[in-house]
Every structure is written in C-alpha cells, then in structure tokens.
Amino acid sequence: MALSLPRLDPSTSLWNLLTTGTTNDDGRCPGLITREAFTPAVYKMRFETGRVRESLGETSFYPYVEIGFTITDHSQKFHVPLLCSRFSYSPYRGS
Amino acid sequence: MSSTLPDSPLTTYVLNTGDGVPGARMALSLHRLDSLLVIWKLVTVGTTDEDGRCPGLITKEAFKPGMYKMRFETGQYWESLGHTSIYPYVEIVFTITNHNERFHLPLLLSRFSYSTCRGS
Numbered sequence: 590m591a592l593s594l595p596r597l598d599p600s601t602s603l604w605n606l607l608t609t610g611t612t613n614d615d616g617r618c619p620g621l622i623t624r625e626a627f628t629p630a631v632y633k634m635r636f637e638t639g640r641v642r643e644s645l646g647e648t649s650f651y652p653y654v655e656i657g658f659t660i661t662d663h664s665q666k667f668h669v670p671l672l673c674s675r676f677s678y679s680p681y682r683g684s
Numbered sequence: 685m686s687s688t689l690p691d692s693p694l695t696t697y698v699l700n701t702g703d704g705v706p707g708a709r710m711a712l713s714l715h716r717l718d719s720l721l722v723i724w725k726l727v728t729v730g731t732t733d734e735d736g737r738c739p740g741l742i743t744k745e746a747f748k749p750g751m752y753k754m755r756f757e758t759g760q761y762w763e764s765l766g767h768t769s770i771y772p773y774v775e776i777v778f779t780i781t782n783h784n785e786r787f788h789l790p791l792l793l794s795r796f797s798y799s800t801c802r803g804s
Contacts, residue, residue: 631772649779650779650802651777651778651779657771657772657773658770658772659759659771659772676801676802677799677800677802679798679799679800680797681797681798682770682796682797
C-alpha cells in the first residue's frame, strides 16, 4: 500500500511532503523518517487504501485514509498502525 | 427528543470510548470534493448534541454522488475536557455512489485511538 508523510508548517499552514513509501509484505514501511527530521509538529500519514482495493478488484467506501497526529516528544518512538477493511478502519497509537 | 430538521441521508454519532459517554458538543464539518477544481467545498458545519449526534447534516437533494469528507474537531473537544490527545482532528474521507441509501458514519474516539465504520 502506498503511503506518504507530510508535516504541517505552522508559519504557512501548508503541508510539506517528507516521505513517500510502500508497505512491504508484512504491512510495514521501515525508514519513514530520521530522528533529526522528526521534530515536534503536526504530521499526517496518508494511506492509499482505495488504490489497494481497486488492485484487488474491489470497491472501498474510503478512497484514502489520512491520520493527523501531533508529536510533542520526538525522542519517543511512534507507531501508527492502521487496521482497515472495506467498510471500517481504526488507527491507534502504538510504540 | 424530536427534530424539526428534515431527515438527513447522512448521519453521524460520536462516542467517547475513553470515558464511556457520548462525544457531546464536538464541532464538525462536512465537505464535498469539487471534482473539476479538485478542492474541498464546505457543505455544513455543526456541533454534536448531548447525545453525540448531529441531525440535519445534509438534504437528500444536496447529497449527490461524489467524494465527501467529515471533519471532527477532536483536538478542541479533548482540550475542553482538560485533556491532550495525539489527534488534533479526525477527517474521514468517503465515496458516495448511491445517494439514495442512508449512510451512518459513527466515530468511536479515545485520546489515543479511534475507529469508524460504514453504518446505515
């Protein structure tokens, strides 16, 4: 699944794209961001769920899933898992 | 509690699962993607009632097939309760192909997770 990680620039209120990636066979995407780049800010992770469903010959209620989240303590590890199906999804904060 | 608003084909329900109460008095907005200009156009703004619901979101006539986004001001909501949350807002983007059906978009929300599904 293709995904992307923009960061919100508070001075311009614009989203700046930091990384794009694709999940591997395990559904993971290593190497998303370096510790130095992971500054406190609002980020969003966008998952191209609709495209994955299409490639499987299915429709999906959700063309994509975007999860906005706030990072205050960037020394911690952040895990943003996404449980998704054609008609539901659920992110939660992991570590 | 009866509503004088016309029946909306799109409904929502917010539940604060962390505290086990309805997500009351949460600001939200409904947007539709203008497919020509590829920008989001605001359709409705509202606030959930004491029950976590927001009647009268959209009329049947306005509910055309297209891509919509429901945005919940969850960050403000948690702040008003004296909490922080990692989610400054929740935006749910969904596609409507058959606008004659009813769509229910529940949001189960805690400070560190949320869940949505398509209901009717």
